[in-house]
Amino acid sequence: MNILFLSNIPTPYQLDFFKEINTLENINFKYICLDEIESDRYWKLDTSGVDILNFQNKLSDYLNFWKLLNEYNPDVIIIGGYSLMLSNTAIVYAKLYSKQVLYWMERPNFSQGFKTTLKNSYLSIKLKSVDKIVAIGKMAQEYYGQFHSKVYNLPYSMNLERFYQIKRCADIKTIRFLYTGQFIDRKNVIALVKAFMSIENENISLDLVGAGEQKEELKKLIENDKRISVFPFVQPNELHHTYVSADVYVMPSKHDGWALVINEAMASAMPIISTNKVGAVVEYIEDGKNGILSDTDERSLKNAIEYYIENKNMIYKHGQINKNKIKSSNADVKNAAREMIRIIDEK
Numbered sequence: 001m002n003i004l005f006l007s008n009i010p011t012p013y014q015l016d017f018f019k020e021i022n023t024l025e026n027i028n029f030k031y032i033c034l035d036e037i038e039s040d041r042y043w044k045l046d047t048s049g050v051d052i053l054n055f056q057n058k059l060s061d062y063l064n065f066w067k068l069l070n071e072y073n074p075d076v077i078i079i080g081g082y083s084l085m086l087s088n089t090a091i092v093y094a095k096l097y098s099k100q101v102l103y104w105m106e107r108p109n110f111s112q113g114f115k116t117t118l119k120n121s122y123l124s125i126k127l128k129s130v131d132k133i134v135a136i137g138k139m140a141q142e143y144y145g146q147f148h149s150k151v152y153n154l155p156y157s158m159n160l161e162r163f164y165q166i167k168r169c170a171d172i173k174t175i176r177f178l179y180t181g182q183f184i185d186r187k188n189v190i191a192l193v194k195a196f197m198s199i200e201n202e203n204i205s206l207d208l209v210g211a212g213e214q215k216e217e218l219k220k221l222i223e224n225d226k227r228i229s230v231f232p233f234v235q236p237n238e239l240h241h242t243y244v245s246a247d248v249y250v251m252p253s254k255h256d257g258w259a260l261v262i263n264e265a266m267a268s269a270m271p272i273i274s275t276n277k278v279g280a281v282v283e284y285i286e287d288g289k290n291g292i293l294s295d296t297d298e299r300s301l302k303n304a305i306e307y308y309i310e311n312k313n314m315i316y317k318h319g320q321i322n323k324n325k326i327k328s329s330n331a332d333v334k335n336a337a338r339e340m341i342r343i344i345d346e347k
Contacts (some may be wrong), residue, residue, distance in 0.1 A: 009033050043235065107137070123311045
C-alpha cells in the first residue's frame, strides 16, 4: 500500500511516525512537506527521506505536486489540515483516480459568536470532501463528529523509548516542577510563574525550558526568586535529559490541540498539573488520580502546585500510573502506526 502524507513542515513526532509506519509489512509511506521550518520553531531535524516542496503558491508548485502524485501513485492520501495549501489539489487527484483521502488534524481553537457559526457552516461542506477524518484526541473527535460520519481518534504519537528509561525514586525531598515549550501568551507561562512565586516554600523549584517572545519578560519577573530558572530551547533528541531532573510537569496553557510534552512527561513517569484546555490532558489525565486539573488563573494553578507539596507521596504513585497508561496508548508511535493502518483498512 502506498500512503502519502501532506503536511506544512516536518516535525519530530511526524518523523517518528514516518519511520515506524515504514517498518510495517507492505507499507510504503511518503512524507511531503510544504516547507522546511516555520519562524517560531527551533528544531534541527534530520529530514532525509522527506520531500520538501519549498511551496511559494505559484502555478509551477501545483503542477509539480500533481506530477509527484502521478509518479508516486498513492493508494491513500492523508492531509494534515483542511486549510493546508495543496489540500484541494490532493483531494481532486484522489477523487479523479478513486483514491482514499483523509484529514488528520487537531481541534481548532474557536471562540463563540458569529465567526464560529460561519466557520462551522464552512466545515460542514468542506469536511465532506474526504472519506474519513482522523482526529487528534477525543476533543477533536467530538468536534469533527458533527460534520462527518467517519471520525476516528488517533492522537499525536512519538517514539518514547528514551523517556521510558528514566528511573524514579519515591523519596523526594525538594520538589522540582518543570515546564517545557514556547514562551508565548497562549501557553500562559506568566500566570504559572506568578502562581509559583506566591507560594512561600524553599523546598520547591521551577524550571522553564524553551524559547519565545516572552523570554525576557520572564527573566525580569523571576530575577528575585532563585527557585525559578529559565533555560534555552532543547532539541527533541536531547529533551529526555531535562525530564530526568524534574518531578512534576506543569502545563498552564490556554489552548493546545494536543501538546506532545504531555506524552513525554507521562512516559517519564511524572504526574501532570495542567489546565483542561489541552487535548492530551483531556485524553489521559483524571483529576486526583494521575494528575491535577487546573483553570488558567493564578489561584487555581497555585492550588494545583500546592497539592503535590502537601501530598508528596502521590508524586511517585501518579507518575507510575502515567508511564503505564501512555505505554499502552496510541500516543506511543508503535501502537499509533498500526492503528492508522486499521483506520485506513476499515470500510
